[in-house]
Amino acid sequence: MNDMQLDQRVVGSDDIKISARNCQVFYGDTHAIKDVTVDIEDKMVTAFIGPSGCGKSTFLRCLNRMNDTIESCRVEGDIRLDGEDIYDKRVDPVQLRAKVGMVFQKPNPFPKSIYDNVAYGPKIHGLARTKAELDEIVERSLRRAALWNEAKDRLQEPGTGLSGGQQQRLCIARAVATGPEVLLMDEPCSALDPIATAQVEELIDELRQSYSVVIVTHSMQQAARVSQKTAFFHLGNLVEFGVTSKIFTNPEDPRTESYITGRIG
Amino acid sequence: MTDASISGAPKPPAAQVSLFQRSQQVQRRHQKGAALRYLGMAAITLVLVFLGVLLWSIFSRGLPALWQYQAEIEIYYDPAILNSDGGEVTAEEIEGVSLRSGFEQGIFAVSLERTLENAGIDIEGTVAGAWIGQATGILDSAGLENGSAIIQSADSPTDLAQEFGQAGNALRAANTALDGEDPAAAVEALTAASEALAAAGFEAAAAEVASIAATAEGEGLEAADTALSATGYQQGLFDAATALRQADGYEQGDLLAIIYAANRRDVRDRVVNNLDLVGDTSREGVPISIALTRYLSGELSGVGQAQMPPGFDIGQLALVDAMRDAGIIDRNFRWSFFTNTYSQNGAVAGIGPALMGSAYMMLVVLVFSLLFGVAASIYLEEFAPKNKLTDFIEINIANLAAVPSIVFGILGAAILFTLGGLGFGNSIRGTALLGGIVLSLMTLPTIVIATRAALKAVPPSIRDAALGVGASKVQTVFHHVLPLAAPGILTGTIIGIAQALGETAPLLLIGLSVSTGAGLLSSPFTGGLLEQAQSMPTVVFLLAQNEDATVREGLAQSAIIVMLLLLFALNFLAIMLRRRFERRW
Numbered sequence: 001m002n003d004m005q006l007d008q009r010v011v012g013s014d015d016i017k018i019s020a021r022n023c024q025v026f027y028g029d030t031h032a033i034k035d036v037t038v039d040i041e042d043k044m045v046t047a048f049i050g051p052s053g054c055g056k057s058t059f060l061r062c063l064n065r066m067n068d069t070i071e072s073c074r075v076e077g078d079i080r081l082d083g084e085d086i087y088d089k090r091v092d093p094v095q096l097r098a099k100v101g102m103v104f105q106k107p108n109p110f111p112k113s114i115y116d117n118v119a120y121g122p123k124i125h126g127l128a129r130t131k132a133e134l135d136e137i138v139e140r141s142l143r144r145a146a147l148w149n150e151a152k153d154r155l156q157e158p159g160t161g162l163s164g165g166q167q168q169r170l171c172i173a174r175a176v177a178t179g180p181e182v183l184l185m186d187e188p189c190s191a192l193d194p195i196a197t198a199q200v201e202e203l204i205d206e207l208r209q210s211y212s213v214v215i216v217t218h219s220m221q222q223a224a225r226v227s228q229k230t231a232f233f234h235l236g237n238l239v240e241f242g243v244t245s246k247i248f249t250n251p252e253d254p255r256t257e258s259y260i261t262g263r264i265g
Numbered sequence: 266m267t268d269a270s271i272s273g274a275p276k277p278p279a280a281q282v283s284l285f286q287r288s289q290q291v292q293r294r295h296q297k298g299a300a301l302r303y304l305g306m307a308a309i310t311l312v313l314v315f316l317g318v319l320l321w322s323i324f325s326r327g328l329p330a331l332w333q334y335q336a337e338i339e340i341y342y343d344p345a346i347l348n349s350d351g352g353e354v355t356a357e358e359i360e361g362v363s364l365r366s367g368f369e370q371g372i373f374a375v376s377l378e379r380t381l382e383n384a385g386i387d388i389e390g391t392v393a394g395a396w397i398g399q400a401t402g403i404l405d406s407a408g409l410e411n412g413s414a415i416i417q418s419a420d421s422p423t424d425l426a427q428e429f430g431q432a433g434n435a436l437r438a439a440n441t442a443l444d445g446e447d448p449a450a451a452v453e454a455l456t457a458a459s460e461a462l463a464a465a466g467f468e469a470a471a472a473e474v475a476s477i478a479a480t481a482e483g484e485g486l487e488a489a490d491t492a493l494s495a496t497g498y499q500q501g502l503f504d505a506a507t508a509l510r511q512a513d514g515y516e517q518g519d520l521l522a523i524i525y526a527a528n529r530r531d532v533r534d535r536v537v538n539n540l541d542l543v544g545d546t547s548r549e550g551v552p553i554s555i556a557l558t559r560y561l562s563g564e565l566s567g568v569g570q571a572q573m574p575p576g577f578d579i580g581q582l583a584l585v586d587a588m589r590d591a592g593i594i595d596r597n598f599r600w601s602f603f604t605n606t607y608s609q610n611g612a613v614a615g616i617g618p619a620l621m622g623s624a625y626m627m628l629v630v631l632v633f634s635l636l637f638g639v640a641a642s643i644y645l646e647e648f649a650p651k652n653k654l655t656d657f658i659e660i661n662i663a664n665l666a667a668v669p670s671i672v673f674g675i676l677g678a679a680i681l682f683t684l685g686g687l688g689f690g691n692s693i694r695g696t697a698l699l700g701g702i703v704l705s706l707m708t709l710p711t712i713v714i715a716t717r718a719a720l721k722a723v724p725p726s727i728r729d730a731a732l733g734v735g736a737s738k739v740q741t742v743f744h745h746v747l748p749l750a751a752p753g754i755l756t757g758t759i760i761g762i763a764q765a766l767g768e769t770a771p772l773l774l775i776g777l778s779v780s781t782g783a784g785l786l787s788s789p790f791t792g793g794l795l796e797q798a799q800s801m802p803t804v805v806f807l808l809a810q811n812e813d814a815t816v817r818e819g820l821a822q823s824a825i826i827v828m829l830l831l832l833f834a835l836n837f838l839a840i841m842l843r844r845r846f847e848r849r850w
């Protein structure tokens with residue numbers, strides 16, 4: 001029933017942001033993602049959950065072609081952003097990644113100042129013509145990432161000097177600074193304390209107003225709190241994909257149920 | 266069993282081991298740890314000892330050699346020689362003056378003598394005094410009494426030498442007669458010798474010989490022969506005569522030999538470059554012959570054959586002493602060592618062109634190997650597809666790093682011969698450019714390996730971060746990876762360059778050791794890359810082979826000190842740059 005609804009939406013619907021069809025990913029001979037078909041809707045938060053090693057990160061990285069950097073990685077199938085095949089030969093991954101931003105599992109600020117960390121993306125994409133514009137983008141991004149108050153007095157200090165949670169928020173600020181349409185977040189809160197987590201979740205909720213957000217998380221509660229749609233991966237398969245409340249209250253697949261109730265993991 | 270009997274009930278054995286008691290396993294571990302620690306300490310001590318011995322042997326010999334005995338001479342640029350026609354002085358006219366008769370004898374030697382005379386040194390008197398003192402000493406030790414009174418009262422030492430010679434000859438004739446069979450002839454010869462001694466003023470010796478004549482008559486020829494030989498008069502007279510004969514034999518050459526005489530060219534250049542000097546004077550510090558260094562420093566006493574500096578006699582040593590007493594000869598820091606060119610003559614040898622040549626080569630190496638090395642590494646590490654071909658290239662670069670440097674020298678020589686065939690081999694032979702290229706080839710693999718290691722060490726998360734915000738591959742590399750790898754690259758580069766700085770073998774092969782008197786050799790600080798050059802290691806190599814021990818063990822070490830200081834400076838630079846660029850993440 002759910003599947004039918006999805007299919008109906010795809011046809012002629014413009015609030016599908018990313019659609020993946022029969023996606024396969026191989027690391028050399030390892031088949032890491034098996035025939036995954038999923039639609040990421042615009043202005044919504046989609047959560048990927050699943051046991052460790054099931055391929056969440058791998059699939060997430062397919063969506064902005066970060067897997068291109070891994071020599072042994074091979075992606076098959078069809079992934080479209082706004083109806084355009086992102087693996088088409090004519091697509092420059094650089095342009096794609098400006099539209100599909102990413103926040104990584106481990107905070108990875110550049111070893112530069114906080115300001116430069118945020119300003120780097122806008123600079124290389126030519127988003128600001130003047131210093132004032134750039135300043136404004138930096139401030140806006142830091143505010144969105146709930147880091148402004150802590151960082152405003154130390155913008156010229158190295159980003160690597162921040163605490164782990166602050167670093168992660170800096171990375172989020174860096175990702176939103178380029179004005180992406182889709183934001184991919186790979187366990188963004190795994191290094192954060194509950195307060196910072198709440199801030200980030202709030203931020204995610206706010207980002208939803210303008211972007212489509214995909215978040216990988218190991219926390220059921222977080223998935224339940226922030227997402228509207230949830231996808232459950234298991235051993236490279238997309239086991240179940242649907243409305244979050246339904247997945248958590250009334251899963252169709254027994255594997256989903258046992259995972260969210262903590263029996264497999 | 267015992268456990269059970271002590272505690273009464275079975276317990277896990279761990280619960281009974283006190284923390285204060287070391288278990289056997291822990292004890293063994295401690296022993297191993299301690300052994301390793303002592304081994305490490307021993308190794309470090311050994312290394313420090315070697316380093317200490319090395320540095321001590323270099324500095325203890327090289328540092329003193331950086332000070333040199335110099336004579337400060339007031340050179341008078343005699344217009345009678347330099348401007349013989351009396352008209353306006355021209356450079357051509359001066360260059361036309363013979364180096365040997367004009368500059369060395371006419372100007373240099375005359376100025377030298379004037380300088381001594383102005384300092385109140387009586388040159389001829391000093392030389393004569395030395396020889397007379399020598400003769401007096403000889404006479405005294407030969408048992409010929411009041412020799413000094415005799416010499417003093419004589420009008421001319423040469424005439425006296427004549428008399429001494431005659432007396433010596435008479436003694437020798439007597440000696441020969443005593444070896445014969447005829448007692449009458451022997452007595453006659455002894456009497457003649459006695460008379461000759463008396464004529465020369467040696468009364469007591471004459472009486473002694475007369476008494477030997479009596480012995481010959483009474484006890485026989487053999488006893489007389491023994492008695493005569495015991496006196497040593499004959500040898501003493503001959504030696505004293507030899508010394509006296511030199512007393513008024515002073516020649517200009519004796520004084521010139523004290524100073525390094527080849528400075529005539531310098532003197533000419535100076536006056537050619539400054540025509541106003543004609544008719545005027547200038548004070549110049551001129552190095553003393555290197556053979557005298559050990560005498561001046563007190564290592565050789567100048568008494569007795571073994572203690573004489575080779576090639577010098579006591580007359581000259583007396584002049585040296587007088588000059589030193591008058592403050593003409595002094596020990597000065599040897600600035601000329603850093604500007605002069607290499608020479609076999611240790612008094613004027615220097616490392617000016619070698620320093621410049623090495624600097625130029627370092628520059629070439631820096632540009633070539635850093636540019637190509639870093640470019641090659643970035644391509645291989647970041648952009649090249651991983652396939653058989655790149656694997657092959659990689660292995661070959663690693664192999665290249667292990668190729669002995671002389672092979673690169675042969676490669677350079679091959680280039681040279683090829684160019685020689687094309688007709689311009691000679692113009693590039695021995696130039697800093699060719700040396701630099703050969704050294705670059707040698708340094709390239711080192712830099713490639715260091716750079717690739719540095720690039721590899723940049724955490725992948727940084728690349729992800731940059732790619733994630735939409736930086737291109739090239740932007741990622743140049744904005745993020747390269748700056749992070751810079752300290753490693755710089756360190757590798759500087760190590761490579763330092764290695765190249767000390768490399769000798771390849772440079773010898775491409776002609777950087779032969780001094781041709783052209784290019785950088787005559788103008789070390791203005792010449793360019795395409796001039797004939799020398800290099801530090803080749804000059805050290807040549808100095809260390811000098812036939813003069815003073816150069817071998819002194820100047821060679823001085824050059825090594827300079828090279829070591831350069832290396833230390835380079836290493837310091839490497840550390841500073843690393844500090845400057847190093848970032849935490």
Ligand SMILES: Nc1ncnc2c1ncn2[C@@H]1O[C@H](COP(=O)(O)OP(=O)(O)OP(=O)(O)O)[C@@H](O)[C@H]1O
Pocket residue numbers: 027030032050051052053054055056057058059070072
């Ligand atoms: N670079 C790689 N090369 C080879 N295999 C890889 C690579 N990255 C991931 N894999 C494999 O692909 C599978 C999926 O990995 P992935 O990182 O996507 O898991 P995940 O769901 O994100 O796990 P976690 O929750 O622990 O982050 C795993 O079996 C992993 O071993």
Ligand SMILES: [Mg+2]
Pocket residue numbers: 056057058105186
């Ligand atoms: Mg993951």
